[in-house]
Amino acid sequence: MTTTSALPPRAARGAAARASGVRLSSRRARTVLLTLLCFAACLALGVQQWTSLQLGGFDLGIFDQGVRGYAHFGLPVSTLKSVHHEFPPGFSLLGDHFSPVLALMAPLYWLWDDPRMLLVGQAALFAAGVPLVRRIATRAFADADQRVRTRVRDVAALVYGLGWPLLISSRSGFHEVGFAVPLFLLLFERAGARRWGGAAVAALLLCATKEDIGLAVGAYGAVLLWRERGGADRRAKLLGWALLLGGPLSSAVEISYLIPAMGGAPGYYWNYGQLGADGGEALRHVLGDPWLLAESAFSSPLKPMLLGWLVLTTAALPLRSGTALVALPLLAERIFSDNPNHWSIARHYDAFLWPILVTAAIEALGVLWSRGRRAQVRRLGATAAVLSLAASAALGLYHLAVPYEWQPKATTAALTRAAALIPDGATVEADNQIAPRLTNRTKVVLADGTPRGQEYVVLRYTQRAFPFQRDPEQAEYRALLLAHGYQELFDQDGVTLLHRTGTAPVPGTHLPGPGSTPYEEVIPPDVGHNFFLG
Structure with a gap:
C-alpha cells in the first residue's frame, strides 16, 4: 500500500493537502x-x-406586536400587554423587559408580516x-x-x-x-x-x-x-x-x-416578598438573617x-x-x-x-x-x-x-372559525389563544373580564382560560356584554363571538389612562405546581 511518506516531497505535500481538504469538507458538512x-x-x-x-397572546402575540413596531420604525408597543396590565399611555415593551436587541428581528417582518x-x-x-x-x-x-x-x-x-x-x-x-x-x-x-x-x-x-x-x-x-x-x-x-x-x-x-x-x-x-419588599430591604434582611436565603430556596x-x-x-x-x-x-x-x-x-x-x-x-x-x-x-x-x-x-x-398534538382541540378550533368572521382593521378583545392570529390584521387587546369597549369580543366561556381566575368568570362576562349592547354572531363548542351594536358603555368599561397603576398577574393556586408541565 502506497503511503504519503513514500511519495516524492512535492507529491507528499499535495496528498496531505488533499487529505486536509477532504477532512475540512467533511467537517463543514457535519456542521451544516x-x-x-x-x-x-x-x-x-x-x-x-x-x-x-x-x-397565546401571552407571550407570542406580545412579541409579535412589539417586533412589528420595530419593523415600522417605531417603538415596540403591545396593546395585549399594556391594556391588560394597566400600563399608562407611552408604555413600550422596553418598559417591560429591556430588550432592544429584539429590533434585529424586524427585517423578518419585511419578508412576511406574520x-x-x-x-x-x-x-x-x-x-x-x-x-x-x-x-x-x-x-x-x-x-x-x-x-x-x-x-x-x-x-x-x-x-x-x-x-x-x-x-x-x-x-x-x-x-x-x-x-x-x-x-x-x-x-x-x-x-x-x-x-x-x-x-x-x-x-x-x-x-x-x-x-x-x-x-x-x-x-x-x-x-x-x-x-x-x-x-x-x-x-x-x-x-x-x-x-x-x-x-x-x-x-x-x-x-x-x-x-x-x-x-x-x-x-x-420584584418576586421576592419572602426576602423583603424591595432590593434594599431584602439585602438588609439577608445580612441580618442569612438563614432567610435557605428558607426561600427550600420554600x-x-x-x-x-x-x-x-x-x-x-x-x-x-x-x-x-x-x-x-x-x-x-x-x-x-x-x-x-x-x-x-x-x-x-x-x-x-x-x-x-x-x-x-x-x-x-x-x-x-x-x-x-x-x-x-x-x-x-x-x-x-x-x-x-x-x-x-x-x-x-x-x-x-x-x-x-x-393529535398537531391538531387543535374542539374549543380552540372554534376560536379560529370565530376569528375568521372578524373584519380586518377591527378593534377586538380576544381570547389569549386566538390573539396571535389577529395581531397582524386587527387592533387587539386581551379579553380579561374588564370591558374595553371594542367592536368585537371573541372568547371561550365554558372552560377557564388565561387570565381568568375562576371557571364561571368567562360565562359571566359573556352575559354582561350580551345584556349591554353586544350581539352574538357565533356560538360553537363553547366559543362566542360578540359584536357591539349599542352605543351605551358597558358597566365597568375601562382603558388605561395617564394615571393608571400597573399590576402584575395574579397566579391561580393550581398553576406552576407540576414539575414538568408547569
Whole structure:
C-alpha cells in the first residue's frame, strides 16, 4: 500500500493537502447537517404549537406586536400587554423587559408580516449556536487526535442542538432567550479564542437582551479574571474587569432608569416578598438573617427538584468548570422567587442556562482529557449525552411523533372559525389563544373580564382560560356584554363571538389612562405546581 511518506516531497505535500481538504469538507458538512437538524427540530416544535393553537397572546402575540413596531420604525408597543396590565399611555415593551436587541428581528417582518416569523427567527438563532459549540469543543480537545476531536464535536453539537431546554423553549413560542443562547456561546467562544474584541461585542449584546443578563456577564468577568490571574495578557484582564463591573452596572441602569423611562413600573417584577419588599430591604434582611436565603430556596419542593434535574441531565459535568458560575445569578433569580412559574422546567427559562451548562461540560471534559483521564472522559461524556438526549426525547422530540398534538382541540378550533368572521382593521378583545392570529390584521387587546369597549369580543366561556381566575368568570362576562349592547354572531363548542351594536358603555368599561397603576398577574393556586408541565 502506497503511503504519503513514500511519495516524492512535492507529491507528499499535495496528498496531505488533499487529505486536509477532504477532512475540512467533511467537517463543514457535519456542521451544516447538525445546524439544520437543530433548526428543523426547534422550528417543527414551534409550528406544531402554532398549528394546535397552543401559542397565546401571552407571550407570542406580545412579541409579535412589539417586533412589528420595530419593523415600522417605531417603538415596540403591545396593546395585549399594556391594556391588560394597566400600563399608562407611552408604555413600550422596553418598559417591560429591556430588550432592544429584539429590533434585529424586524427585517423578518419585511419578508412576511406574520407571528410565525418569530418562530423561524428563534429556531435560526438556536441553530446558530451549533457551529460555536463545535468550535468550543475543538479548542477544549486541542491535544486530542483528529478522530477524538471529530467525535467530541459531533456529540457536543448534537447534545446542544437537541437540548431539552431549547426544545421546551421552542414549544413555548418566542422569547428574548432566542438571542441570549447564541450570544452566550459567542462570548465563550471568542474569549476561548482570545479574541477579546469579539467577546466584548457579545457581552454588550447580551446586556441589551434582557435587563438581568448583565449579572451573568459580570459573573463571567470574574471567571476571566480568575483564569488570567497569573497571566500577562492585559487585554484579557481589562475585559474581565469591564465585564465584572459593567455587567451589573448595566443591569442596575436598565432596571432603575431605562425601564421606568419607557413607561415601566419600578419594582414591577420584584418576586421576592419572602426576602423583603424591595432590593434594599431584602439585602438588609439577608445580612441580618442569612438563614432567610435557605428558607426561600427550600420554600417549595420544586426548587431543589429543579436544581437536581439540571445536575442529573448533565451528569454534574458543568460543576467541574468555572464557567458554571455564570449560571448562578440566573438560577438564584428563579430559586429565590415567589413566582411558581420560575420553578418549572416547562417554560423557556432553562434555555438561558443551556449554553452555559453545555460550555462548562465541554470544558470540564477537555481538562480531564488533557490530564490523561481518557476512560473517565469517555464514561462521563457518554453518560451526560445519553441522559440529556433521553430528556430531549421525552420532553420535546416525542411530541413531534404524536399525531393529535398537531391538531387543535374542539374549543380552540372554534376560536379560529370565530376569528375568521372578524373584519380586518377591527378593534377586538380576544381570547389569549386566538390573539396571535389577529395581531397582524386587527387592533387587539386581551379579553380579561374588564370591558374595553371594542367592536368585537371573541372568547371561550365554558372552560377557564388565561387570565381568568375562576371557571364561571368567562360565562359571566359573556352575559354582561350580551345584556349591554353586544350581539352574538357565533356560538360553537363553547366559543362566542360578540359584536357591539349599542352605543351605551358597558358597566365597568375601562382603558388605561395617564394615571393608571400597573399590576402584575395574579397566579391561580393550581398553576406552576407540576414539575414538568408547569
